[in-house]
Amino acid sequence: MPKLPDLEAMAIFAKVVELKSFSAAADELALSKATVSKAVTRLEARLGARLFNRTSRRLALTEAGLRLAGPAAQLLNDGEAAEDAILAQSAQPRGLVRLASPMSFGLLEVAPLLPDFLAAHPDVSVDLHMSDEAIDLIGMGFDMALRIAALPDSSLVARRIGPVPRHVVASPAYLAARGRPTHPAHLAEHACLGYAYLPTPETWRFVNAAGEEASVRPVGPLRANNAEALLPALEAGLGLALQPDFIVGDALAAGRLEAVLADWSPPPVALHLVMPPGGPRPARVEVLARFLVERLSARCAGRGAASTGPAG
Structure with a gap:
């Protein structure tokens, strides 16, 4: 009678591929790194093919590993889905x-x-x-x-x-030194601090209550891929930024920042x-x-x- 496939080793292999790390897979599966490594080695021995090229800094799939990665991931997903279907019927969330x-x-x-x-x-x-x-x-x-x-x-x-809600904000010191913009076009004359994941980071768009639209291409000394990282520069008076209320609400309430362009709104999010x-x-x-x-x-x-x- 032929042996059953080593489903556990394939699932562990799929998790290593997903996380690109033996250590990360071990942590997520609550196993030791040695157990994860032995499972992959066992699978390689069973298949007669090396699945990873491993160095101290890099983990890369071999040709055989690439062929197995998709089916192994599907096997893992199917197993998790089967468990989820049973657990979904449980009255006690776990x-x-x-x-x-x-x-x-x-x-x-x-x-x-x-x-x-x-x-x-x-x-x-x-x-x-x-x-x-x-x-x-x-x-x-x-x-x-x-x-x-x-x-x-x-x-x-x-x-x-x-x-x-989102606001264009700046520190009182910045506004005292550079003036307070009253129209989006005025932002072209200001230092604008940019957030990389705005819907349109290269263009700030606005609309007023009358339906008039305006846009500006912001230019400034700092851009970040996290909006909160702009706060120190804002409070230091280095420029203006378009920020969500949950990040700048406390600074606005405390007077460390002020909102401008009160008659204009960015597209709602x-x-x-x-x-x-x-x-x-x-x-x-x-x-x-x-x-x-x-x-x-x-x-x-x-x-x-x-x-x-x-x-x-």
Whole structure:
């Protein structure tokens, strides 16, 4: 009778390929690095082919590894989906939820909420991945993501949580020295600090209550791939920036920054919870989704009520 395939070794191999690291795969699977390495070695011996070229700094798939990577990933996904289908029927949420969030929003708004959630659901754990880059939920195996955007049509299931006001802000010292812009065109004469992941980072667009549109190409001494990283330069008086309220709200309230262009608004963006299509979803995913929507909806409503005038 032929031996069954070494499904465990293939699943471990797929996790190493996904995370591009034996150590990271060991951490995620709660195994020792030696166990992960032995499983891959066992699979290589069974197949009679080397799957990785390994050096102290680099891990690369061989030709055989490339051929096996797709089927092994599908095997792992099918196994996880089968487990999820059973766990979804459990009344008690349990297991890991992988959640992606923008970096600053995750630090300032999401992380402070998680202790309450974890205390209420002790059998659920959360893997919070924070990055301002757009995450491929399906390709990277995430259960859900929080996104701040004007979402285009996509294959993802999205739920709008609430608006995210944005303001053009600068320090009082900067405005005293350089003047206060009253029209978006005036920004061409100012030092503008840029955020790389704006919907249109090379062009700031605005509209007023009459429907008049204006745009400007910002130029300035600093650009960053995280909006919060611009705060020190803003408060030091080095320029203006287009910033979300959850980052600059405290500085505005304290008078360290001031909002300008009160009669103009950038295109509206909102906070969304997005998930891959399909179902039923595991109970652990559903309870976290409901928790985040409830708590963050209240936060968005509070910020919207506290915002004075149009965002801009």
